[in-house]
Amino acid sequence: MFKAELHRTLEEIVAELGSTASFAVDYPPKDAAGFADYATSAALAAAKDLGKKPLEVAEAIVTKLDERALPFISEVSVAGPGFINITLAPEVFTETIARALSDGGDWGKNVTREGSRIIVEYSQPNPFKPFHIGHLMSTTIGESLSRLIEYSGATISRFNYHGDIGPHVAKALWGLKKHNLSASNIDDIGRAYVLGNTAYEDDPALKGEIDAINKRLYTGDAELAPLYEEGRAVSLARFAEIYELLGSTFDHVVFESETGPIGAEIVKEAMAKGIFEESDGATVFRGEKYGLHTRVFITSHGTPTYEAKEIGFAKRKHELFPFDQNITDVAVEQDEYFKVVAKAIDELWPKYRGSYGHVTHGMMQLSGGKMSSRKGNVITGESLIEDVMEAARERMKESDVENPQNIAKAVAVAGIKYAILKQHLGKNIVFDPEKSLSLEGDSGPYLQYAYVRTASILRKAKEAGVASDAHGQHGTPTSLERLLSRFPEIVERAAQELEPHHVAQYLTTLSSEFNSWYASTKVLDGTSAASYKLAIVEAVGQTLKNGLWLLGIESPQEM
RNA sequence: GCUGCUGUAGUUCAAUGGAUAGAACAAGGGACUCCUAAGCCCUAGAUGCAGGUUCGAUUCCUGCCAGCGGCACCA
Secondary structure, eight states: OOHHHHHHHHHHHHHHHTTTOOOEEEEETTTTTTTTTTEHHHHHHHHHTTSSSSHHHHHHHHHHHHHHHHHHEEHHHHTTEEEEEEEEEEHHHHHHHHHHOOOOGTTOOOOTTTEEEEEEEEOOOOTTSSBHHHHHHHHHHHHHHHHHHHHOOOOEEEEEEESSSSSHHHHHHHHHHTTTOOOOHOOOOHHHHHHHHHHHHHHHHHHHHHHHHHHHHHHOOOTHHHHHHHHHHHHHHHHHHHHHTTTTOOOOEEHHHHHHHHHHHHHHHHHHHTTSSETEEEEEEEEGTTTTTOEEEOTTTBBBOOHHHHHHHHHHHHHHHHOOOEEEEEEEHHHHHHHHHHHHHHOOOGGGGTTTEEEEEOOOTTTBOBBTTTTBBBHHHHHHHHHHHHHHHHHHTSOOOOOOHEOOOOOHHHHHHHHHHHHHTTEEEEEEESSOOOOSSSHHHHHHHHHHHHHHHHHHHHHHOOOOTTTSSSOOOHHHHHHHHTTTHHHHHHHHHHHHHHHHHHHHHHHHHHHHHHHOSOOOOSSTHHHHHHHHHHHHHHHHEEEEHHHHHOOOSSS
């Protein structure tokens, strides 16, 4: 990583000059600095400290940088008010390409989290409720975060957590019984849940019936068991199909029916230590002490809430996969709730303090208004995938590929995942079901299409007997080659900030640059320059493939 | 009322306190006997409002406005 080494060196130089200013090493804006690869505002930052003019400081830094003669630098210059532009040596780019080819699937990995054990918990759909596009979002984000962290050398464990007990289940069971619906049918279960929820809100007598079912669930009930088990199994089977489609597998799956009793026990014991207290018959955690709000952990009926279950889950996590860091992906609507739970966990187990964290993502909303599974106006994950797949199939009618069904699936999933991952995690996505997802321009399929082009050229090259050669005949490095060398740095940043969109944005820039190059450059031109150009193509292909993998997106050979 | 996230082009998104705020879609124009046109080239178009800090603010601070969310027995 040249960027990191450059930054270190510049910090040393600035310190030698007598300044403690902090500064960044950036990629210079396009065209502003000719062909420079890095730019730094070190001189501008240090100038005030040193009481000198920025340009003087810049010259001093350049002199010292020249003295060090870093082997990967070919040129250093001062521009504008005092920016220092650094150009990498041409060999760097051929070496980058050679490395991309030899590292293959490992190209772009880093060691920033080597030796640590990290849990990533995501997806978390609840049996008896639909898998809606919000779960699609969490699954997409969690999967990408997992892969980014894995790519940084950590040992990771993927956790999924299902709420298979609680009022929502009671509502669905009530609906199934009352309206004679079938627990073997996933759509009936969804309807039953909506019916149960409406009854719960509108009719106090029916609410009583549902509360009674809820209580019986926690104490174990022979009469409810068959219906419950069937509905639970049907829901989970449906989730499994969706994970297959999305390419996610989990190392551990934990259920609230399991964590509830554990959590309740821990909370009761901790009352003696004053961590929890009684209030109106319920057991609560006074978040106000920490600038948060009070939340109920055990209800006045004696049943554990989601909060207590989460405590039990935290304990199970330590048993199943002793970890240094836990990252739970939650939607922004659960942000405040999760802060309270994390605080309670810190108080319970001081030795693990700070290891129980979460990332918050925005919500997927319908353009018409809030989506609510309670009311039944949800878009399910599958219906969205199916709609986009239909658009992909339509598009593919013109092309002649071997397995259109599989490719339509890969393209549809790419379109959806990219739409989620191209933006900053905290932002909401307003989804308009009328307008189908774009498969052109800034989109997942655009990246796949660029990859397909590389694959196609490589196939043609093989037929023609042309081999790639990273050290073959080449001219001045192009912006495409320069871009390739950034990949490991981008991946590292995305992993550090837990922001997959950096990778998504980079891949789009790379694809765009590649497509421009492709339009103006004939690779297999029959000259001696072909083997190096082919190496570029191969390196671009490998970078796209690895980058897409980090986003959880497949790289088809044709489309 | 208190509080969290988000406000950038007509629309959907970028931009680690730096250089001329980048893309894509939509709009308008163009190129192609050549490795896949889901592509390429060109044109036009944006930082919610008011202050402050700074050599420099889309970015940090304060206030306001708008959208979405949270604020005790749902998850």
